[in-house]
Amino acid sequence: MEAAVNTRQGKPKHPPGLYLLFFTELWERFSYYGMRALLTLYLTTALISGGLGFEKGVAMSIYGFFTGAVYFTPLIGGYLSDRYLGRRLAITIGGITMAAGNFVLFAEHSLLGLYLGLALLIIGNGFFKPNISTLVGELYPENDNRRDSAFTIFYMGINIGAFFAPLVCGYLAEDLFKTTVNGVVQYGFKYGFLAASIGMMIGQLIFNLLGNRYLGDIGKKPVGKSEDKAKAAAANAPLTKKEKQRTAVIIIITCFVVFFWAGFEQAGSSLTLYTDKFVDKQVFGYEVPTSWFQSLNPLFIVLLAPILSGLWVKLASSKRGDLKIPTKMGIGMIMLGMGYMVLLLAVLHTGSDENHILNKANVMFIVMTYFLHTLGELFLSPVGLSMVSKIAPVKLASLLMGVWLASTGVANILAGELASYTQSLGYLEVFGLIGLLAIVMGLLLLLVSRKLVQMMG
Numbered sequence: 001m002e003a004a005v006n007t008r009q010g011k012p013k014h015p016p017g018l019y020l021l022f023f024t025e026l027w028e029r030f031s032y033y034g035m036r037a038l039l040t041l042y043l044t045t046a047l048i049s050g051g052l053g054f055e056k057g058v059a060m061s062i063y064g065f066f067t068g069a070v071y072f073t074p075l076i077g078g079y080l081s082d083r084y085l086g087r088r089l090a091i092t093i094g095g096i097t098m099a100a101g102n103f104v105l106f107a108e109h110s111l112l113g114l115y116l117g118l119a120l121l122i123i124g125n126g127f128f129k130p131n132i133s134t135l136v137g138e139l140y141p142e143n144d145n146r147r148d149s150a151f152t153i154f155y156m157g158i159n160i161g162a163f164f165a166p167l168v169c170g171y172l173a174e175d176l177f178k179t180t181v182n183g184v185v186q187y188g189f190k191y192g193f194l195a196a197s198i199g200m201m202i203g204q205l206i207f208n209l210l211g212n213r214y215l216g217d218i219g220k221k222p223v224g225k226s227e228d229k230a231k232a233a234a235a236n237a238p239l240t241k242k243e244k245q246r247t248a249v250i251i252i253i254t255c256f257v258v259f260f261w262a263g264f265e266q267a268g269s270s271l272t273l274y275t276d277k278f279v280d281k282q283v284f285g286y287e288v289p290t291s292w293f294q295s296l297n298p299l300f301i302v303l304l305a306p307i308l309s310g311l312w313v314k315l316a317s318s319k320r321g322d323l324k325i326p327t328k329m330g331i332g333m334i335m336l337g338m339g340y341m342v343l344l345l346a347v348l349h350t351g352s353d354e355n356h357i358l359n360k361a362n363v364m365f366i367v368m369t370y371f372l373h374t375l376g377e378l379f380l381s382p383v384g385l386s387m388v389s390k391i392a393p394v395k396l397a398s399l400l401m402g403v404w405l406a407s408t409g410v411a412n413i414l415a416g417e418l419a420s421y422t423q424s425l426g427y428l429e430v431f432g433l434i435g436l437l438a439i440v441m442g443l444l445l446l447l448v449s450r451k452l453v454q455m456m457g
C-alpha cells in the first residue's frame with residue numbers, strides 16, 4: 001500500500017503517517033540519548049558516588065563499542081524484517097527490548113547490570129532502527145519530490161527527543177537525585193535510566209495504538225510476501241544492472257560517512273570529558289550540568305532543519321535544481337572539520353592536562369563547535385536516509401538501510417578508540433587529526449560526486 005498524495009490549497013502535504021513515525025522516533029531517541037548522555041559519566045564516576053569507577057580510557061572504549069554495536073545489529077534486524085517479520089512487528093520487538101535494557105540499568109547497579117542492559121539495548125536497536133526509517137520512505141510513491149523534505153521533518157522528531165533527553169535525564173542524575181552523604185557526593189544515574197525506559201514505553205504505546213489508523217497495511221508483511229504484486233515480484237527478482245550500480249553507490253558513500261561519524265560521535269565521549277574538565281560552565285551564576293551540552297546538537301537541528309528543508313524544496317523547483325546528494329554530503333563533512341578547527345583554538349587556550357589546566361575555555365567555543373557539527377549533520381544524515389530509501393532495490397531496502405547505519409557503528413568504535421587517545425596523546429593532536437581528515441574526505445567526495453550521480457541514475 002502506498003500513501004496517497006494529500007493536497008491542501010493545491011499544494012501536496014505529507015501523509016499523517018509521517019507524524020506518527022515522527023512521534024514514535026521522538027520517544028525512542030529520548031530513550032537512547034537520555035541513556036547515552038549519562039553513560040560516560042556513569043562509567044567514570046566512582047562506585048561510592050553511584051558510578052562504576054572505570055578509568056577514562058577504558059570507559060571511552062566501552063562507550064565506543066556500545067554506540068558502535070547499536071548500529072551493527074540493524075544489519076541482522078533489517079534482514080529478518082525483510083524476510084520474515086515485517087517492519088511493524090520488528091519495530092515493536094525492538095522497542096520493548098530497549099525499554100527492558102534501560103530498566104535493567106536502573107534496577108541493577110553492577111557490572112552484570114551494565115553488560116546485560118547494554119546487550120538488550122544493542123539487540124533492540126537492531127530491530128527498531130532500520131525499519132522505522134524505511135517505513136518513512138514507503139509512505140511516498142517512487143520519485144516523489146517530498147522525500148528529502150519528509151526525512152528532514154522526521155529528523156526533527158529524532159532531535160526533539162534527543163534535545164529533551166539529556167535535560168531530563170541529566171537533571172534527574174546530576175541535580176534532583178544528587179545527594180551528599182558523609183561528605184561524599186552521590187549521583188542519581190539510575191533515575192535517568194528509568195526515565196529513558198519510560199520514554200521508550202510511551203513511544204511503543206503511541207505506535208501500536210495508532211498504527212492501523214495512520215499507516216494502514218504499510219510494513220505489516222515482509223516485502224517478499226507483500227500483497228502489492230509488483231513489489232513482491234521486485235523483492236524476489238534478481239538485481240538489474242542499474243540496481244547493482246545503485247547498491248554500489250550506497251556502499252561507496254557509506255565508506256565516506258564513516259569519517260564523518262567518527263568525528264561527530266566524539267560528542268558523548270571526548271567532548272563530554274573535555275567540557276566537564278576544561279570549559280567554564282558558569283552561565284549567569286548557574287553551573288550547567290555537563291550532560292546538558294549534548295542537547296545543543298538537537299536544539300540546533302530543530303532550529304535549522306525547517307530552514308534547510310525549505311531550501312531543498314526551493315532549490316528543487318528552481319531552474320538549476322537541487323544540490324546533488326554527494327555534493328551535500330561532501331559539504332557536510334567539511335563543516336564537521338571546521339567545527340574541530342574552532343575547538344583547537346579552545347585547546348590551545350586550556351592545554352590537555354586536567355591536573356594543570358592553563359585556563360578554562362569560554363563556553364562559546366563548545367557552542368560554536370556543536371553548531372558547525374550540526375550544520376554538517378543536516379547536510380549529510382537526513383539526505384543519506386532519503387538516498388537509501390530512494391535508490392535501494394526493494395529486496396534489499398531494510399538490509400541496505402542497515403548497511404548505512406552500520407557505517408555509524410564502525411565510526412563509533414573508531415571514535416571510542418580515538419577518544420581514548422586523548423588521555424595519552426592529548427586533545428590538540430586528536431581533535432586536529434579528526435578535523436583534518438573530515439575536511440580532506442569531504443573534498444574527495446566533492447571530486448567524485450559527478451560519477452556517483454551518474455551511477456545513481
